[in-house]
Amino acid sequence: MDIELMVTSFPKLLSAAVVTLKLLSVSLIIGLFIGLLFAILRINRNIFINKFAYGYSYVFRGTPLLVQIFIIYFGLGQIEYLRSTFLWVILKEPYWCAIIAFALNTGAYTSEILRSAFQTIKPGIIEAGKSLGLSNKIIFYKIQIPIAIRQSLPAYGNEIILMMKGTSLASTVTLMDLTGVAKYIISTTFKPIEVFIVAGGIYLFMTFIIHNVIKFLEKKYSFSN
Amino acid sequence: MELLAFGNTGWGDELFYATLMTIAVSITAMLIGFSFAAIFTPLKISKNKLLNFVANSYTTVIRGVPELLVIYLFFFGGTGAVMFVASIFGYNEYIEINAFITGAFAIGIISGAYSTEVFRGAVQSIDKGQFEAAKVLGLSKFAQFFKIILPQVLRLAIPNLSNVWQITLKDTSLISVTGLVEIMRQSYIAAGSTRDPLFFYSFAAVLYLILTYLSMKLINRLEVRYSRGY
Numbered sequence: 344m345d346i347e348l349m350v351t352s353f354p355k356l357l358s359a360a361v362v363t364l365k366l367l368s369v370s371l372i373i374g375l376f377i378g379l380l381f382a383i384l385r386i387n388r389n390i391f392i393n394k395f396a397y398g399y400s401y402v403f404r405g406t407p408l409l410v411q412i413f414i415i416y417f418g419l420g421q422i423e424y425l426r427s428t429f430l431w432v433i434l435k436e437p438y439w440c441a442i443i444a445f446a447l448n449t450g451a452y453t454s455e456i457l458r459s460a461f462q463t464i465k466p467g468i469i470e471a472g473k474s475l476g477l478s479n480k481i482i483f484y485k486i487q488i489p490i491a492i493r494q495s496l497p498a499y500g501n502e503i504i505l506m507m508k509g510t511s512l513a514s515t516v517t518l519m520d521l522t523g524v525a526k527y528i529i530s531t532t533f534k535p536i537e538v539f540i541v542a543g544g545i546y547l548f549m550t551f552i553i554h555n556v557i558k559f560l561e562k563k564y565s566f567s568n
Numbered sequence: 569m570e571l572l573a574f575g576n577t578g579w580g581d582e583l584f585y586a587t588l589m590t591i592a593v594s595i596t597a598m599l600i601g602f603s604f605a606a607i608f609t610p611l612k613i614s615k616n617k618l619l620n621f622v623a624n625s626y627t628t629v630i631r632g633v634p635e636l637l638v639i640y641l642f643f644f645g646g647t648g649a650v651m652f653v654a655s656i657f658g659y660n661e662y663i664e665i666n667a668f669i670t671g672a673f674a675i676g677i678i679s680g681a682y683s684t685e686v687f688r689g690a691v692q693s694i695d696k697g698q699f700e701a702a703k704v705l706g707l708s709k710f711a712q713f714f715k716i717i718l719p720q721v722l723r724l725a726i727p728n729l730s731n732v733w734q735i736t737l738k739d740t741s742l743i744s745v746t747g748l749v750e751i752m753r754q755s756y757i758a759a760g761s762t763r764d765p766l767f768f769y770s771f772a773a774v775l776y777l778i779l780t781y782l783s784m785k786l787i788n789r790l791e792v793r794y795s796r797g798y
Contacts, residue, residue: 405734405780406773407741409752414773417759418766504632511634515745522637535645543633550632 349537352528356538359524360545366438366510366520370445371503377446378453382491385458396454403451408509411448416440416516441513449506456502460494461487493564500557504550521545571762572771579758579768586754587775593672593750594737600676601736605683612688623684630681635674635739642674643746671743679736686732690724691717723794730787734780741776751775 384396403411419425419434433439464487472482514523525542529535574580604626611623630638646665654663694717702712744752755772759765 402773402777406776407738407752409741409744410755410769410773410776413752413756414766414769418769421764421766508632508634511636512742514636522634522640525637526640529640529644533644533648535641535648539637539641539645542637543629546634546637547629547632 345532345534345537348528348532348534349541352538353541355528356521356524356542356545359519359521360549362519363507363510363513363521364549366441366445366513366518367503367507370442370449370510371506373442373446374449374453374506377450378457381450381454382457382461385454386461400451400454403448404455408444408448408512409515412441412444412512412516415444437513437516437518441510441516441518445506445509445513448509449502452502452505453499456495456498457491460491463494464490496557496561496564500554500561503553503557507546507549507553571758571764571767579754579762582754582758583751583771583775586749586751587779589668589748590737590740590750590775590779593668593675593740593743593748594733596668596672597675597679597740598733598736600672601679601681601683601732604677604680605687608680608684609687609691612684613691627681627684630678631685635678635742636745638678639671639674639742639745642670646670646673667743667746667748671740671746671748675736675739675743678739679732682732682735683729686725686728687721689728690721693724694720719794723798726787726791726794730784730791733783733787737779737783738776 381396381399384392385400387393387396415434416437419440425431425434433443468486468490469482472486477485510520511522513520514526517523519527521542525538529538532538572578572580572583574584608623608626611619612627614620647663650665651663654660698716698720699712702716707715740750741752744750744756747753749757751772755768759768762768
């Protein structure tokens, strides 16, 4: 066991964890909007809109995240037309390609979580809103969305942790996130176990924090108080 | 379309074999995962605190650390570990372990952590009366487990195991970083030599979609089979 390597690599891995957290938070925020949008499309009665939203979530949940990143990072650059538009400014950066892939991926899972939350809201609650004379818009924004968000907190907490693990794939498109730096240190020192303990420890710590924040939010927004 | 031709001119046959490789790695990893679950599920539900701790650390660590990091640990660490054991027996040459075995093992350990949680949930949701009834009938421990408990556990576990299977199948794409030629690696090679990454990665996505779709169909049939009588 090389304790010295563990001590010297700790600050390097810690600063790489900041990159991981940045990737995670930006893609979660964008993904949440995408997820909410597609969840609303999913409960739409129009069959085309409905099928389109289902197709999106099916494709992104049925293929590995690695394929999605590679299509966006290596694939889209091949389209000549895209290179001439302003989109190219974003698509030539591995950082933004990774974020687009992560956001679309977590958006698909989030839309499923929110959809099932919308569908489990009891019709009586909506009827109660109607009999109070509230408009459909207010019922949706003030009753359905808050209940759905509370309902989906536990599942969304899992999704955050899965996404945190997913950000490790950013290292495959040259980004130096926690896994990327860990791999670099492993391949230069050939001490995989030591590096794994430190990097894995940082990941576990982040999982622990996320888990407890979600637990706290669940308690805070539980129906009983 | 000529890019997908079979034979020397296209990538059809290469991608076909790569798909078979993905299926083979996924099944092997899933089975390795089951054997881990068979060891850790009893530890998880045991009343012994120490055994509980061991099983909980396994599932918590594996489920809290990225799959890619676990794969790197096995990829870089596997050779070292095997060579260390070999050096004890006096063999000091360089040993290269098969990418298939390393990959299947790494994914298997991950899949095992998820399977353990599924089996734990299933065992715990079986009514206590079933265990007692099996005992009262005077069945041997072996018969109690295999004839009474296991069929019920499987019925409850199959829907969640199907999720574990989907995760495992998609995780195998990560083994491509170790050089094993499965769908992802083959697409990478094809994309590199034809300079058409958009086509090949999209095709890889389609292959994965077909695999997840077909396995869903198959698992649904299993589910029906194991819920006979309910």
